[in-house]
Amino acid sequence: xxxxxxxxxxxxxxxxxxxxxxxxxxxxxxxxxxxxxxxxxxxxxxxxxxxxxxxxxxxxxxxxxxxxxxxxxxxxxxxxxxxxxxxxxxxxxxxxxxxxxxxxxxxxxxx
Amino acid sequence: xxxxxxxxxxxxxxxxxxxxxxxxxxxxxxxxxxxxxxxxxxxxxxxxxxxxxxxxxxxxxxxxxxxxxxxxxxxxxxxxxxxxxxxxxxxxxxxxxxxxxxxxxxxxxxxxxx
Numbered sequence: 001x002x003x004x005x006x007x008x009x010x011x012x013x014x015x016x017x018x019x020x021x022x023x024x025x026x027x028x029x030x031x032x033x034x035x036x037x038x039x040x041x042x043x044x045x046x047x048x049x050x051x052x053x054x055x056x057x058x059x060x061x062x063x064x065x066x067x068x069x070x071x072x073x074x075x076x077x078x079x080x081x082x083x084x085x086x087x088x089x090x091x092x093x094x095x096x097x098x099x100x101x102x103x104x105x106x107x108x109x110x111x
Numbered sequence: 112x113x114x115x116x117x118x119x120x121x122x123x124x125x126x127x128x129x130x131x132x133x134x135x136x137x138x139x140x141x142x143x144x145x146x147x148x149x150x151x152x153x154x155x156x157x158x159x160x161x162x163x164x165x166x167x168x169x170x171x172x173x174x175x176x177x178x179x180x181x182x183x184x185x186x187x188x189x190x191x192x193x194x195x196x197x198x199x200x201x202x203x204x205x206x207x208x209x210x211x212x213x214x215x216x217x218x219x220x221x222x223x224x225x
Contacts, residue, residue, distance in 0.1 A: 004153065009151075034213065041218070041219070042216075042218050042219070043115070043201050043203070043215075043216025043217050043218050043219055044154075044201075044214075044216050045216070046213035046214065049213065089153070089154070099156065100153070101153030101154040101155070102153050103151055103152055103153045104153070
């Protein structure tokens with residue numbers, strides 16, 4: 001069964017600290033993996049996208065990694081800011097147009 | 112560009128009522144889709160359209176209808192609202208159907224059916 005599992009479900013960190021969010025998937029065939037950030041009350045916004053051959057992709061303080069062999073991805077946030085408080089959603093594309101969404105990790109950055 | 116505009120932002124319906132959630136985009140995107148987001152669950156695809164005049168069902172289409180008469184608009188109709196349709200609904204658009212271009216999401220419609 002094609003699934004995308006994210007962990008942890010929720011996370012609280014202090015401002016300035018780093019954190020890592022996990023995404024494990026069983027989707028096959030794999031086309032690409034994208035991380036979205038969803039602020040409360042808003043639609044998701046794309047952060048990074050990685051294809052099979054890419055191991056790392058950065059977007060400012062966000063760095064995503066992909067291990068296609070173990071079917072794992074992580075999103076690392078460096079020097080967190082209050083504005084990083086949001087839900088982070090992992091989306092895996094299978095084939096051309098089948099998308100599998102994780103249920104998200106809710107990050108709360110406290111001052 | 113306004114991006115993807117959804118209206119209304121909030122709506123309360125009584126069981127059995129019908130209504131239309133509006134979605135419009137001004138980016139000339141061919142692909143548009145509707146998702147619902149429930150607590151603890153990922154976004155689930157309701158219906159999608161790959162261009163004007165073409166629509167297809169997603170993962171959870173029952174109880175919803177769509178049409179795509181123009182490239183810009185993709186309304187979602189609830190035929191006879193049920194409490195199980197209480198959810199947050201997101202409209203998304205993209206240049207193409209695959210995830211390589213990324214999706215632009217609207218800000219959502221929070222629907223409560225009582």
